[in-house]
Amino acid sequence: MSEAGETVLAHGVGGSTDLPIPLNYALVGGVWALILTFAVVAVAWRTPKFDPAKPGRALPGWVTTAVDSRPVRSILAAAALLVTVWVGIAAIWGPQNADNALPGSFYVLLWVGLVAVSVLLGPVWRVISPVRTLWGLLGGKRTGHPPRGYPQRWGYWPAAAGLFAFVWLELASPDPGSLGAIKLWILAYAIAMFAGAAVFGSRWFARADPFEVYSMTVSRLAPLRRNTATGRIVVGNPLDHLPTLPVRPGTVAVMAVLLGSTAFDSFSGFTGFRNFVDRNAAGVPLVGEAGGGSAIRTVGLLVFVAVVGVTFSAAARATGGVTREQRRELPGRLAHCLIPIVVGYIFAHYLSYLVERGQETVVRLADPLGAGWQLFGLDSGDVVYVLSLNPTLLWTIKVACVVAGHVVGVLAAHDQALRVIPVGHQLTGQLAMMLVMVAYTLTGLYLLFGG
Amino acid sequence: MRRSTLAVFGVVVALVGSGCGSTATPPLESSASENAPPLTSAAGVPSAPPQVGTLLPVSIAGGTVTPTNAEATAVAGEPITLEVNSDASDSIHVHSIPEHVFEVQARPGQRFEFTVEVPGQVDVELHDLNRTIVTITVRPR
Secondary structure, three states: OOOOOOOOOHHOOOOOOOOOOOHHHHHHHHHHHHHHHHHHHOOOOOOOOOOOOOOEEOHHHHHHHHOHHHHHHHHHHHHHHHHHHHHHHHHHHOOOOOOOOHHHHHHHOOOHHHHHHHHHHHOHHHHOOHHHHHHHHHOHHOOOOOOOOOOOHHHOOHHHHHHHHHHHHHHHOOOOHHHHHHHHHHHHHHHHHHHHHHOOOOOOHHHHHHHHHHHHHHHOOOOOOOOOOOOOOOEOHHHHHHHOOOOOOOHHHHHHHHHHHHHHHHHOHHHHHHHHHHHHHHHOOOOHHHHHHHHHHHHHHHHHHHHHHHHHHHHHOOOOOOOHHHHHHHHHHHHHHHHHHHHHHHHHHHHHHHHHHHHHHHHHHOOOOOOOHHHHHHHHHHHHOOOOOOOOHHHHHHHHHHHHHHHHHHHHHHHHHOOOOOOOOOOOOOOOHHHHHHHHHHHHHHHHHHO | HHHHHHHHHHHHHHHHOOOOOOOOOOOOOOOOHHHHHOOOOOOOOOOOOOEEEEEEEEEEEEEEEOOOOOHHHHHHHOEEEEEEEEOOOOOEEEEEOOOEEEEEOOOOOOOEEEOOOEEEEEEEEOOOOOEEEEEEEEEEE
């Protein structure tokens, strides 16, 4: 590994981070979140409005034909595989320093870009997933029945573990920017995917591939969906789409990892936390100072994820009039209400990364070997730092994302409460959930404000 | 996490209650140069313009760097100067756009000047000691 590869970079991609939002932006956002929450509770329709069975507005037939066409899917999968190979070439034979295209492709284009595409279009990773494509090319689909059925009680837990492994590498590992660490992570991911698929068949990808579950989860907020009765692609209200999130073991854990890690990302930049890590890192036994810092950040990340998971589950269960059995099901049945909050917060947090680091990464990919290629005429002078240069625009977008995500989450939670909480307990039964959502949103704004 | 939530909640409630149309500016106006001890330029640069921008003294001695995790503010396009006294060689990484790397030698009175054109929070890190020296909040002009 080269010298420069050892530099600890924020999020592994270097460069500066966003300016904190000013206090008045945070306050205005917080006030709006409160007012709109109370408005939802006050207006409080009494019968559920949002229904995945609504037909939606059908798009022209050729859209469905194109989406379902095997050649189109094959071309998309081949293109994604080609990009993966391209990034792999850059990773292995490109410059082994901060100019390598791998960290940006991995942390920005994949992690944030996948959310942007999925929330607009739908669960695209299932179509373009390079591990699925390779699995198919290796004959994995033709081997008939897999040796074993996927254990249903595992649900999405393997994916939650994979997502945690990703955010751990980005936010808590000793050196997130290390090319060696990213390559090792991808190798482990590929081995886990193929080994699991060899045992459980391709259902393994749907349950255990962190990127596929991530893509599927946020795609429930997409305006595009499939009408299950006719099979046609339709445009509809995302609030009708949200309740289609499959409820399996681990669904809440997936949401908790996504929301908790994004919050921890802000928190870990606080001066107080950095000082704490610096003071105590050397005191962690056995692992050295860098390992000690990583261990402390790992604990911090786990605490954030656990706090989200526990508070959400507790709030979902806090209602009267249900049996013990029903109460246990409530967190899963309300989990989809967190999707808008997660997506809003991820955009608030990573939009400038996607727009600006995304451009930088594309420029690096246009010169994968560091040989001065400038494919498509791209060079670093082409990158437009449109958000960083217009902080008021960026701050407005950030607060708008957080507040919009919050409001959609509250609307979804109110509506779902009418379905899952018995009459007579519906108002009191959703109170805890509203308070927890307000708490998430105010915490999110506080973290964006920077303490 | 919960306590900070309550704090914001409290502030929000208080401000709503008092009908305060908050236009508070962020309390980050003081430039680090104001806090820095007045530096006599040892080299005695004759035509040195009056100090514009941000001056940050850094000392590296006995395997520790001072300060660590400090906070400073600067303005995009205006010079930022690191005044480094060191007893060891190391390198300073400035995580701005684009990044800057400065090689530190084991001697006092080294000056590293750079400007940051893209606003943001810029970490200045000491590579071998693996410490963040200062985070500079670079505001737009």
